[in-house]
Every structure is written in C-alpha cells, then in structure tokens.
Amino acid sequence: MFTNFKRVLTFAFNDFSRNKGISVAAIFVLAIIIMLVTGLFFFQGIAGYLTSRIQDKIDITAYFKDGTQEQDILNVKAEILKMSPNIKNVDYVSKDQALASFNAVHQNDTVLSQALQEVGNNPFLPSLNITTNGDPSQYAQIADILQTSDFSNLIDSVDFSQKKDIIEKVYSIISNINTFGLILGIILIFVAILVVFNTIKLAIENSKEEISTMKIVGASNWFIRGPFVIQGILYGFIAFLICILLSGASAYFLSPKIEIILPGFDMFSYFLTNWWIFVLIQLGFGAGVGIISSFIVVRKYLEV
Amino acid sequence: MIKFSNVTKIYPRDTVVLQNVSFEIKEGEFISIVGKSGAGKSTLVHLILGLEVPTSGEVYFEDVNLNDANPSKIQEIRRRIGAIHQDYKLLPQKNVYENVAYIMQVEGRENKEIAVEVPKVLEVIGLENKINNFPNQLSGGEQQRLAIARAFVNNPDIIIADEPTGNLDPYNTYEVISLLQKINKAGKTVILATHDREIINKLGKRVITIENGKILRDEAEGRFII
Numbered sequence: 001m002f003t004n005f006k007r008v009l010t011f012a013f014n015d016f017s018r019n020k021g022i023s024v025a026a027i028f029v030l031a032i033i034i035m036l037v038t039g040l041f042f043f044q045g046i047a048g049y050l051t052s053r054i055q056d057k058i059d060i061t062a063y064f065k066d067g068t069q070e071q072d073i074l075n076v077k078a079e080i081l082k083m084s085p086n087i088k089n090v091d092y093v094s095k096d097q098a099l100a101s102f103n104a105v106h107q108n109d110t111v112l113s114q115a116l117q118e119v120g121n122n123p124f125l126p127s128l129n130i131t132t133n134g135d136p137s138q139y140a141q142i143a144d145i146l147q148t149s150d151f152s153n154l155i156d157s158v159d160f161s162q163k164k165d166i167i168e169k170v171y172s173i174i175s176n177i178n179t180f181g182l183i184l185g186i187i188l189i190f191v192a193i194l195v196v197f198n199t200i201k202l203a204i205e206n207s208k209e210e211i212s213t214m215k216i217v218g219a220s221n222w223f224i225r226g227p228f229v230i231q232g233i234l235y236g237f238i239a240f241l242i243c244i245l246l247s248g249a250s251a252y253f254l255s256p257k258i259e260i261i262l263p264g265f266d267m268f269s270y271f272l273t274n275w276w277i278f279v280l281i282q283l284g285f286g287a288g289v290g291i292i293s294s295f296i297v298v299r300k301y302l303e304v
Numbered sequence: 305m306i307k308f309s310n311v312t313k314i315y316p317r318d319t320v321v322l323q324n325v326s327f328e329i330k331e332g333e334f335i336s337i338v339g340k341s342g343a344g345k346s347t348l349v350h351l352i353l354g355l356e357v358p359t360s361g362e363v364y365f366e367d368v369n370l371n372d373a374n375p376s377k378i379q380e381i382r383r384r385i386g387a388i389h390q391d392y393k394l395l396p397q398k399n400v401y402e403n404v405a406y407i408m409q410v411e412g413r414e415n416k417e418i419a420v421e422v423p424k425v426l427e428v429i430g431l432e433n434k435i436n437n438f439p440n441q442l443s444g445g446e447q448q449r450l451a452i453a454r455a456f457v458n459n460p461d462i463i464i465a466d467e468p469t470g471n472l473d474p475y476n477t478y479e480v481i482s483l484l485q486k487i488n489k490a491g492k493t494v495i496l497a498t499h500d501r502e503i504i505n506k507l508g509k510r511v512i513t514i515e516n517g518k519i520l521r522d523e524a525e526g527r528f529i530i
Contacts, residue, residue, distance in 0.1 A: 007409050018397060213393045216355065217454075218383030219410040220376070 008226035030239035098124035232294035236287030311361035386455030
C-alpha cells in the first residue's frame with residue numbers, strides 16, 4: 001500500500017516536471033481564477049463595510065412632548081431596546097444636548113442665533129435616536145409601534161415618514177448591489193470552474209493513449225488515476241501559494257489608496273483578520289477544482 | 305486455458321470481423337494465428353484481453369467468461385498476460401526503463417526486484433544503452449523490442465504477440481521467435497498472430513488460419529497456406 005502510494009507520488013512528480021509547459025499553463029489559469037474568487041471576497045468585504053456605514057447613517061427619531069420627564073423617556077428607551085434584536089442602538093438626546101449641538105453646528109450663523117434669542121427659551125424637544133441592523137420595513141415597524149404603543153401619548157412626532165423615501169431608496173440600492181454581486185459571483189465561479197476543468201482536460205488529453213495503455217497492461221484504476229489527481233493537487237497548491245502572496249501584497253500596497261476612497265476601510269487589516277478564510281477559499285478552490293477535474297477527466301479515459 | 309465459443313464480432317455498419325469462431329487453447333501450447341491483414345487476428349487478440357466484447361458467443365479465460373467478468377477481474381487477467389501489440393502501446397511519457405518497470409510496479413513487485421530484473425530484460429532485448437530514452441527517441445525496431453521486453457518482464461502465464469516481428473530485421477526476428485520458443489518450453493502459453501510465412505513454416509506448431517472472419521484450418525503442425 002505504502003509502496004504503491006510512493007510510486008503514484010513519483011509518477012505524479014515525474015509527469016509534472018516532464019510536462020513543464022502544460023503544468024505552468026494549468027497553474028497560471030488556476031491562479032487567475034483563484035485571484036478572481038479572492039477579488040470577489042474583497043468586493044464582499046468592501047460592500048459589507050459600505051452597507052454598515054450607510055446603515056449607521058440611517059436612523060429614526062422619536063421626539064417627545066415638551067415637559068416629558070427624563071425618567072419616562074429613559075423607560076421608553078429601555079422598552080424600545082427590548083422590542084427587537086434588530087435594534088442596534090437607542091440614543092437619548094435631551095433638550096439641552098439638542099440645543100448645544102445645534103449651536104455647535106450653527107455657531108457662525110448669526111441669523112439663526114438671533115432667531116433663537118427671539119424665541120427666548122429652548123425650542124428643541126427631547127428625543128430618542130434609533131438605529132437598526134435591518135431593512136426599511138423594520139424602521140416602518142418601529143415607527144408604527146412608537147405611534148401606537150402605551151407610551152405614544154408621550155411622543156410628539158416620529159420623523160420616519162420624512163426619511164422614508166431616502167431609507168427605502170438606499171436599501172433598494174444596497175440590496176440590488178448585493179443581488180448583482182451574488183449573481184455575478186455565481187456566474188464568474190461557474191465560468192472559472194469550466195475554464196479550469198478544460199485546462200486540466202487539455203493537460204490530461206495529452207496522456208489519453210498512456211491511460212488506455214496502462215489499463216491494457218492491467219493497472220488498477222487508482223494506480224492510473226492517482227498521479228493525475230496528485231498533479232491536480234500540485235497545480236492547486238502552487239496556484240494557492242502564488243495567490244496568497246499576491247493577494248497579501250496587493251492588499252498591503254492598495255490599502256492606503258482604497259482608504260482615500262473609503263475612509264476607515266483598511267484592506268490589509270481586512271486581509272489579516274480574514275487570513276484563514278482567504279487560505280480556505282484559495283486552497284479549497286484551487287486544489288478542490290484541480291482534484292475534481294482530474295478525477296472526472298481521467299475517468300472518461302479509463303473505460304477500456 | 306482460453307476458449308472461444310461461437311464468437312461473432314460485428315463492428316458498426318455491419319462489418320463482420322469474426323463469424324461463429326470456436327477453438328480452445330490449452331495451457332503450455334504454442335499457437336499461431338495466421339491470416340491476411342484485416343482477417344480478424346487483432347480482434348481475436350483484443351477479445352482475449354477483454355478490450356472488446358463479442359457481438360455474440362463467449363470468450364473464456366480459464367473458467368471466467370470475459371463477457372460477464374467485472375472490471376477488477378479483467379485487470380487481474382490482463383496482469384497474467386504479456387501482450388505485444390501491433391502498435392506497441394508504449395507509455396510515451398516514460399523512458400525505456402520506466403516502461404518496463406511499470407509492468408512490475410502494477411503487479412506490486414518490490415523495488416529491489418525491479419532494479420535487478422529490468423536491466424536484465426533490457427540487456428536480453430539489446431536496449432541496455434537506451435534506458436533513459438523515451439519511446440519517440442527510438443527507431444521502429446527498438447520500440448518493438450521494448451514492447452517485447454515489457455511483455456516478458458513479469459514472467460506472465462501467457463504471451464500474446466500480435467505481429468511482434470513486423471518491424472524487425474531477420475536477425476532480430478530470429479532472436480524474438482527463439483525467445484518465444486524458449487518461454488513456451490518453460491511451460492508458458494504463447495499465442496502468435498502473424499502473416500510471416502517463413503516464421504510459421506519453421507515453427508512446426510499448431511496453426512489456426514483465419515480468412516474473412518472464419519476459421520479456415522486448425523492444424524496441430526500447420527503451415528502457412530492461404
């Protein structure tokens with residue numbers, strides 16, 4: 001058994017080094033395909049980051065009636081937090097804080113500060129600022145609950161309806177991007193598998209006669225198939241080594257440039273934190289497609 | 305050892321290659337199958353190796369009906385046969401040494417044994433100086449000798465030789481035929497398919513003559529008469 005395995009390994013390495021041109025071509029095609037899949041994974045990372053950034057910017061604000069006790073508002077906050085696991089954050093903004101932040105934003109605008117002085121007192125209402133993890137329907141649901149629940153008599157207004165259109169538009173864009181990415185990804189991976197399969201088929205086609213002769217002299221299917229499958233693994237593994245180095249290097253060198261477009265997104269640290277996923281995807285895809293293709297192609301020629 | 309029972313082989317478009325052929329080959333026999341090119345000699349050899357299935361009738365190897373044998377049984381039978389094919393069927397991506405060693409490796413023989421046996425066989429066949437050459441770097445005659453070395457190396461129970469001397473000069477032809485005779489004397493079965501009149505007439509062994517897919521003659525000490 002061990003002797004046979006050693007022989008199969010030797011055959012694989014011999015064939016690999018004797019057919020350098022074919023081996024290099026197969027590795028090259030595999031490497032391109034793996035880089036494509038890696039690119040899709042980076043794209044997913046960027047899309048995920050963008051989505052969370054946009055989600056953070058979308059909120060719903062419940063304004064409380066003037067004179068509502070702070071304790072009552074904090075109770076409502078606790079109630080809202082209990083409502084759904086999709087609620088990410090609820091911030092309480094008191095009357096004073098609202099005025100302070102207004103002043104901070106408009107400190108150079110004399111017209112507005114004069115208008116405020118005319119009013120005499122603080123015209124801002126205390127509010128709760130709610131952000132969720134989910135889609136627009138959740139915002140609609142929360143707005144609905146806020147207006148119909150027990151504490152609705154404390155609430156002056158909910159500003160969801162004013163933001164509704166923007167929220168829905170943003171979410172439809174995000175979901176379209178995600179669907180488009182998914183479909184594109186599936187098509188690309190399918191094309192990639194076909195390309196690799198055909199490259200390996202061409203590599204093995206060269207050995208068609210050899211496979212049938214091996215069969216004629218009585219070699220078992222595994223003794224014939226083994227070297228080709230191991231070559232498939234070799235192609236995949238070398239392509240993986242090239243790709244992991246290449247993707248690490250590109251993430252490192254492109255990171256500062258991408259950060260200019262997408263502030264806060266560090267591509268290299270994304271690569272480092274997801275290191276094992278990259279290894280799994282690249283190795284799994286490279287070696288997996290290599291092995292499966294070799295297996296299927298050799299099987300076709302084993303029928304002697 | 306090998307039995308053909310009413311074997312007919314028809315290729316697509318109604319090309320009849322063998323018609324109702326029946327004969328038996330006993331263990332230790334030296335049998336020549338003669339006939340013109342296209343008479344059906346190679347088909348007969350392919351049927352014994354399980355490379356083709358008869359359209360009707362049965363081919364037996366010992367008690368095994370090759371029509372019903374499972375693939376691993378067929379492989380086991382092929383390992384017991386040393387076959388020399390008309391088109392050599394060498395392994396183009398392996399060198400001379402590896403081509404011969406492969407047969408022993410398929411059998412699961414030890415590396416030590418392979419290292420001793422392969423050079424010996426290559427010396428007998430006169431290819432000891434070309435062990436690192438690949439088949440496409442050999443002449444037609446050398447390729448044929450390599451195919452012969454490969455068929456002998458495992459000391460098989462049966463040697464099937466389909467036109468083994470087609471590309472050899474008279475000296476090498478004589479060498480190959482005496483090697484086949486020597487193997488037969490050692491108790492092995494030899495099946496020789498040829499259209500070389502001189503060889504058959506010198507051998508003085510059993511001859512089956514095939515013409516148009518039918519057995520014309522089956523004589524214990526036959527001559528080449530077509």
